[in-house]
Amino acid sequence: MMFLVRMDVRIPHDLPATDVDAIKLREKNYSQDLQRSGKWQAIYRVVGEYANYSLFDVESNDELHTLLSGLPLFPYMEIHVTPLAQHPSSIR
Structure with a gap:
């Protein structure tokens, strides 16, 4: 099952910088592991935000929920x- 996911991050301004840096490092490692596994197919930055x-390719809604809620930045x-579904005009 394919899903397009938009993630907007809102880290509280009063969260200590050392905590933020640690969370971001865990986030990077977690997301790159999912990319290597093929579950997280693509990631694109929104310019200026x-x-x-x-783009995720997973077995179920529940799997996607588990992966997303496992993100270290999920609380923020x-x-x-x-x-997403296959478009009838797609040549792929």
Whole structure:
């Protein structure tokens, strides 16, 4: 199942910088592991925002929820999920 996911990150300004740096490092490692596994197919930065669009290929809604809620930045994110289906005009 393919999903387009927009993630907007809103880290509280009063969170200590050392905590933020540690969370971001864990986030990078976690997301890169998911990319290597093929579950997280692509990630694109939204220009001028602390946000991204990502493409996930997972087995179920529940798997996507588990992966997203496992993100270290999850508590500081607003996430919008769009399920995708094959377009009948696609040549792929």
